[in-house]
Structures are given as structure tokens and as C-alpha cells.
Amino acid sequence: MSKIIKDIQNPWQEDTAKSITFIVTKDCQLACKYCYLVGKNETERMTWETAKAAIDYILDHEEDRNFKQESVVFDFIGGEPFLEIDLIDKICDYIKSEMFRRNHHWFNSYRFNFSTNGINYDSEKVQKFIEKNRTHLSIGITIDGTKRKHDLNRVYKGSEKGSYDDVVRNIPLWTKQFPEAGTKVTISSADLPYICESVLHLYDLGIKQVNINCVFEDVWKEGDDQLFEEQLTELADKIIDGGKYEENACSFFSENMGKPLDCKLQNNNWCGAGRMLAVDAAGNFYPCTRFAQYSLRDKEAWIIGNTKDGIDENKLRPFLTLDRCTQSTEECKDCEVAEGCAWCQGENYDAAKTHTVFERATAICKMHKARVRANNYYWNKLYRKLELEGKREEFEQNKPTNKTDIC
Amino acid sequence: MKPYLQYLVILLDDTSVAYCHADNPLKERNLMPIETLKKAILFGMKQNLMIQYVYPEYELPAEYDETIESIDNLKIGRDVKVTNEVPAAVDCDNIVLRIKIKDLIAKQYDIAALLPNVKRMNICLTDIETFKDEQIAEYKKALNTLGAVLTSLYKEQKHPQLNILTDRLTLKEMHNCEAGIGNITVAPNGKFYLCPAFYYDEKTGVSNKMNYKTKDASRSVGDLENGLCIPNKQLLELDHAPLCRNCDAYHCNRCIWLNQKLTWDNNTPSHQQCVIAHLERNAARDISAKLSEAGYNLPEIKEINYIDPFDVKEEW
Numbered sequence: 001m002s003k004i005i006k007d008i009q010n011p012w013q014e015d016t017a018k019s020i021t022f023i024v025t026k027d028c029q030l031a032c033k034y035c036y037l038v039g040k041n042e043t044e045r046m047t048w049e050t051a052k053a054a055i056d057y058i059l060d061h062e063e064d065r066n067f068k069q070e071s072v073v074f075d076f077i078g079g080e081p082f083l084e085i086d087l088i089d090k091i092c093d094y095i096k097s098e099m100f101r102r103n104h105h106w107f108n109s110y111r112f113n114f115s116t117n118g119i120n121y122d123s124e125k126v127q128k129f130i131e132k133n134r135t136h137l138s139i140g141i142t143i144d145g146t147k148r149k150h151d152l153n154r155v156y157k158g159s160e161k162g163s164y165d166d167v168v169r170n171i172p173l174w175t176k177q178f179p180e181a182g183t184k185v186t187i188s189s190a191d192l193p194y195i196c197e198s199v200l201h202l203y204d205l206g207i208k209q210v211n212i213n214c215v216f217e218d219v220w221k222e223g224d225d226q227l228f229e230e231q232l233t234e235l236a237d238k239i240i241d242g243g244k245y246e247e248n249a250c251s252f253f254s255e256n257m258g259k260p261l262d263c264k265l266q267n268n269n270w271c272g273a274g275r276m277l278a279v280d281a282a283g284n285f286y287p288c289t290r291f292a293q294y295s296l297r298d299k300e301a302w303i304i305g306n307t308k309d310g311i312d313e314n315k316l317r318p319f320l321t322l323d324r325c326t327q328s329t330e331e332c333k334d335c336e337v338a339e340g341c342a343w344c345q346g347e348n349y350d351a352a353k354t355h356t357v358f359e360r361a362t363a364i365c366k367m368h369k370a371r372v373r374a375n376n377y378y379w380n381k382l383y384r385k386l387e388l389e390g391k392r393e394e395f396e397q398n399k400p401t402n403k404t405d406i407c
Numbered sequence: 408m409k410p411y412l413q414y415l416v417i418l419l420d421d422t423s424v425a426y427c428h429a430d431n432p433l434k435e436r437n438l439m440p441i442e443t444l445k446k447a448i449l450f451g452m453k454q455n456l457m458i459q460y461v462y463p464e465y466e467l468p469a470e471y472d473e474t475i476e477s478i479d480n481l482k483i484g485r486d487v488k489v490t491n492e493v494p495a496a497v498d499c500d501n502i503v504l505r506i507k508i509k510d511l512i513a514k515q516y517d518i519a520a521l522l523p524n525v526k527r528m529n530i531c532l533t534d535i536e537t538f539k540d541e542q543i544a545e546y547k548k549a550l551n552t553l554g555a556v557l558t559s560l561y562k563e564q565k566h567p568q569l570n571i572l573t574d575r576l577t578l579k580e581m582h583n584c585e586a587g588i589g590n591i592t593v594a595p596n597g598k599f600y601l602c603p604a605f606y607y608d609e610k611t612g613v614s615n616k617m618n619y620k621t622k623d624a625s626r627s628v629g630d631l632e633n634g635l636c637i638p639n640k641q642l643l644e645l646d647h648a649p650l651c652r653n654c655d656a657y658h659c660n661r662c663i664w665l666n667q668k669l670t671w672d673n674n675t676p677s678h679q680q681c682v683i684a685h686l687e688r689n690a691a692r693d694i695s696a697k698l699s700e701a702g703y704n705l706p707e708i709k710e711i712n713y714i715d716p717f718d719v720k721e722e723w
């Protein structure tokens with residue numbers, strides 16, 4: 001049982017793959033209320049010329065330290081990436097043929113990855129693309145849980161109409177094609193009452209891995225942490241009492257969290273900003289998509305280069321020297337439950353008092369602490385149950401190594 | 408000891424001389440009002456700061472003299488001569504030579520010839536951002552030329568100081584520019600800036616990434632009425648600079664204005680700044696070895712196999 005969980009919780013070549021993101025469009029059918037993409041629009045669509053220039057630049061620089069990783073994941077995001085399926089198909093064909101022609105070290109060690117709202121997943125063009133690239137493809141459909149939870153935020157642009165019905169009809173096809181795929185659920189203040197029912201609903205839909213996280217923005221109200229803890233405790237009971245931990249996983253519950261961290265031995269940065277590369281319709285490069293202008297409320301885009309002039313290595317140096325303690329407050333450094341507390345480098349930058357990536361945003365603090373309490377409850381209860389059933393040893397041997405949060 | 412605020416730099420006029428990396432692009436006179444000057448001096452006295460006046464080229468009105476001399480001071484542009492050209496000869500003990508890298512390389516022998524006649528020369532490279540790795544050999548050669556002259560003079564028991572080579576000989580810890588930490592600048596408008604370069608940027612509308620909301624043009628960090636207010640001040644300190652806190656190019660200026668300009672983060676030096684500082688550090692090491700043979704007792708400068716600490720950051 002745990003083998004399944006272990007496989008689906010470790011993204012492909014996570015530690016050795018370069019992540020390259022094509023922001024193919026800044027348009028989307030939806031206008032999700034919690035979306036951090038504040039600058040979505042219908043005009044910034046990537047052209048084939050820009051995409052080709054980006055691919056040529058990347059493959060031309062095979063020996064550069066920015067591109068020497070063993071493997072590569074080409075991410076396609078938007079807006080909604082599948083709005084540009086024709087362009088994506090052309091990009092993927094070109095990447096494959098060029099890697100083969102150049103005998104590039106990424107040939108046969110590549111992946112195409114998509115995060116989609118799932119609305120046109122069953123369209124002929126998308127299905128044809130999936131069929132063509134099936135062996136090198138990962139697709140995640142975002143469904144937020146029950147209809148009332150999903151439709152609370154994930155509404156159509158220009159209306160309040162929820163998108164649940166148009167997404168859920170594609171889930172059976174998706175889980176059939178990608179049985180190990182997980183969905184990404186976002187929690188904002190208004191979603192808190194629906195966490196438990198939503199995770200269980202997603203399990204019922206056949207989605208085994210639920211990657212769920214609270215937004216990093218400063219949206220949390222008085223009492224939200226208490227409500228969050230109650231929801232997670234209820235969810236823990238339902239998962240454990242119902243035996244759902246055998247087949248399913250929820251990223252809110254992780255053994256590797258809630259302990260103090262050492263500033264010398266455990267000083268790594270949380271995310272891969274700077275080690276990733278994103279390119280947009282203008283041909284500009286970013287350390288991650290969160291540094292593109294459409295993701296930023298108060299700061300200007302952190303452009304590290306472009307397809308014509310290449311990458312300005314100086315602009316990457318802050319990202320590649322980031323560590324946990326330098327950017328953390330004294331309270332964070334001394335925190336007794338620091339382990340597993342996540343941050344988004346882009347949100348840190350956007351919320352910072354100055355132009356820096358070295359100031360950690362702490363809006364999520366009380367939610368993390370609530371999560372730790374519920375998480376402790378989950379593992380204490382689960383292990384006691386396994387102990388009484390004589391299954392603890394088996395579980396310990398095969399227990400999943402969980403990545404607790406996702407970007 | 409952790410650096411603390413010790414110096415108050417007072418820009419007497421918008422056209423006060425540039426004395427560090429940044430050029431002063433301001434051409435129109437804008438003299439600090441005498442009442443502002445008095446407030447700045449009062450601030451300095453109450454904070455126990457050493458005053459450093461930065462003078463324009465023109466003579467100040469006579470009524471300023473009494474106010475200026477109401478406190479101990481150093482006069483940049485007067486006591487310390489600042490030049491943008493390599494002079495044929497020097498007529499002062501302390502000189503700041505602001506020069507482009509290619510000119511330093513081209514005029515290395517002219518500069519070396521000045522060393523016997525100064526007590527201290529500060530060389531400020533004004534175009535560090537243009538430095539290319541292809542220039543490493545040439546810059547090393549220029550440093551060796553200057554180092555050879557210094558070594559000879561020291562063996563004769565003459566000890567002129569050249570910041571880019573001799574400072575590192577005796578330093579045992581970082582001694583950088585320390586803008587915002589060890590010194591602060593007050594401009595003619597009565598506002599505080601981390602250093603004059605930030606004031607120039609504000610006046611000329613250059614985005615240097617300092618401000619909270621990037622659409623706000625202000626680069627100031629307080630004013631004489633309300634005092635200092637430096638957001639994210641901790642990022643100016645050495646222990647918040649991951650590359651620098653492990654580095655032993657102790658003499659490096661660690662110019663935060665250049666950091667912002669080139670890497671967009673206060674606490675992160677550019678490749679160019681690191682390489683130049685390490686070429687100087689290594690040249691100082693060569694001098695140190697020769698002087699040790701001649702009987703000088705100097706702290707050890709270790710042999711290292713990199714010129715940009717970024718390349719070995721994983722080992723730290």
C-alpha cells in the first residue's frame with residue numbers, strides 16, 4: 001500500500017531535474033478568487049518565434065551551469081496552458097527533435113508537465129497531444145474539493161458561475177490516464193470550513209494524492225487557525241478511522257514537520273527559485289514564474305535575462321545564495337515548530353519592505369502552528385492504531401517520504 | 408566588535424565631489440541651507456558621529472565657515488583631494504583617485520610613480536560593472552606593478568598606503584564601506600541616504616531598487632526632523648550577506664549601491680566586485696609573502712583556488 005503513496009509523493013527526478021517553465025499565455029477561462037496572478041490578460045500570448053528562441057537558447061547552452069542537470073522538466077503554465085495547445089504541441093515536437101538532432105544529454109530524460117484547470121481536458125486536441133506524448137507526460141488537474149468548496153473560488157471570468165461541473169466530468173478520464181497523478185488544492189480564509197469534506201471527496205473521486213496548501217499571502221483572519229486545526233483534526237479522524245491512509249495521501253500530514261531547526265545543519269532554502277527558469281511571451285527569463293509581472297502586486301518583475309541577451313548571472317546570485325536563516329526573523333529562527341513551515345520566494349519578495357528576496361513573509365505563521373498541532377494528532381493516532389493492529393513495523397519500513405508543500 | 412554608526416557624511420551641495428564608485432551626475436548648484444547644516448551638525452553631535460563634509464569645487468559663502476568649524480571634521484574635496492585624472496605629481500598626503508579600470512591598467516606606471524610621495528592613496532574604480540573576465544590578466548599585472556613598488560618602499564621602511572593592496576595586509580576581519588551601518592549621508596534636502604549614490608539616483612530618477620514600493624522614487628532612509636529609518640537594516644550587516652560573511656577579501660568595499668545595481672539585492676555582491684576584490688587580495692598575499700621574507704610580521708593570507716566565492720559557495 002505504501003509503495004503507491006511513496007511513488008506518487010516524489011515528483012519525477014525532483015532533485016536532479018532542471019525545471020523550465022513556459023508561460024504560454026496569461027489568459028484563463030477562470031478568475032479564481034485566490035489566484036496570485038494579479039495581472040492576467042488576454043493579450044500576452046507566446047508566439048512560436050519566442051518559444052523557438054527560448055528553446056534554442058536553452059539547448060545551445062547545454063554546458064552552462066544553469067543547464068547541466070541530468071534531466072529536465074518542461075512546465076507549461078498560464079493562465080490556462082491548454083488554451084494554447086497548438087503552440088504547446090509545436091513546442092514539444094521541436095524540443096524532442098532538437099534534443100535528438102543535437103544528441104543533447106536531456107534526450108530520453110525529459111518530462112512535459114502541466115497544471116490545468118481541466119476544463120478542456122477532454123478536447124480532441126488535448127487528447128491527441130496526450131496520446132502523442134504519453135510516456136513523457138505529467139498532468140495535474142486542479143479541483144478544489146466538493147462543489148461548494150470548488151465553486152467558492154474557482155469561478156468563470158466575468159461571472160460568478162462555478163467551474164466544478166465542467167472539471168469533475170473530466171476527472172474519470174484523467175485518473176484513468178494518470179492514475180498516480182495528484183491534484184493541487186489551495187486554501188484561503190473562506191475555504192477553511194470545507195477542508196475535511198473536500199479532501200475526502202477528492203479521495204472518493206479516485207485522486208490518491210491531494211497536494212494542499214494555505215496561501216502565503218496575508219489573508220488570514222482572527223480565529224482562522226482554530227478553524228483550520230479543527231478541520232484537520234476531523235480530517236485526521238476520518239482518514240485514520242476509515243483506513244484511507246492505506247491508499248491515499250494528503251500533504252497536510254507529514255512526519256517531517258513541527259520540530260526546531262538548526263541554522264547550520266538545516267539551513268537550506270525552501271524552494272527552487274533561481275534554480276528554475278521561466279520564460280514569458282516577451283521572451284524574458286525569470287527565476288520562477290512568481291517573479292513575472294503578472295504575479296506581483298507591489299514590486300516590479302525580477303527579469304534575469306531574455307532569449308536574445310541570455311541570462312544575467314548577477315541577477316541570479318541572490319537566489320543561489322539564499323538560505324533559511326538569513327531571510328528569517330529571529331522568531332522564525334527560534335521557532336520550536338519551524339520544520340515544515342513553508343514560504344514562497346515570490347511572495348516574500350512581493351511583501352518585503354525593500355527590493356530583496358531575503359525577507360521572509362510570515363503571514364502563514366499561525367496557520368503553520370495549527371497544522372503542526374493537527375499533524376501531531378494525526379501521527380500519534382495513526383501509529384497507536386497501527387501498533388494495536390501489529391502493522392506499525394510494516395508501515396515504518398514502507399512509510400512515504402513526503403514533500404509537505406508544493407509551489 | 409560589530410560595526411556601529413560612527414560617521415556622518417554631509418553633502419554640502421548637489422555638486423559636491425564624487426569620492427567613491429558612483430559618479431555625481433548633478434550639475435546644478437544646490438547648497439545645503441545653513442539651517443539644515445546646523446541641524447545636521449546637531450544630529451552628529453548628539454549621535455556622537457565624526458563629521459565628514461563633502462565639498463563642491465566652488466568656494467562656499469563665508470557665513471558657512473563658522474558653522475562648519477563648530478565641530479571636529481574632515482573635509483573631502485579639501486583635506487582629502489579627489490581627482491578623476493592621474494596627476495603628474497601629488498601635493499598632498501591623502502588622495503582619492505577615481506579611475507576607470509582600463510585607465511588604471513594603461514596608467515599603472517604613472518600611478519606607481521606617485522606612491523613614494525603619498526601617505527595614503529584610495530583608488531576607486533568607477534566602472535566595476537563593466538569588468539570582464541578577459542581583463543583579469545591585465546588587472547593582475549597592474550596590481551603586480553603597484554605591488555612591486557610598494558614592496559620596495561616597505562623594504563626601505565617607507566609605508567605609503569594603497570587601499571586596494573595594503574589594507575588587506577593587516578586586516579583580520581571585514582572592513583568594508585559599511586554604508587547605513589558605520590556611516591550615513593545627509594543631503595542638502597535634509598534627508599538621510601545610505602550613501603551619496605542613493606541621493607544621486609533619487610535626483611536623477613534612476614531605479615536602484617531600494618524603495619519599498621518600487622513606483623515610489625524616494626531613496627531616503629529618514630530625515631533630520633524624524634531621524635533615521637532604514638528598512639531591512641539587517642541586510643546591510645555582514646552576517647546577513649551569505650557570500651561575504653565567509654569571505655576573506657577583508658578590504659573589499661562591499662559596495663551596497665553596486666550590489667543593488669548589479670544583483671538587485673543589498674547583501675549580494677556581483678561577480679565583478681568579487682573577482683576584483685580577490686585579485687587584489689591575492690596580490691596583497693604576494694606582497695605579504697615578500698615582506699615576511701624581509702622580516703615583517705604580518706597576518707597570514709591563505710592560498711585559495713577561487714576568485715569568486717560564489718563558485719565555492721557549496722563548500723561553505
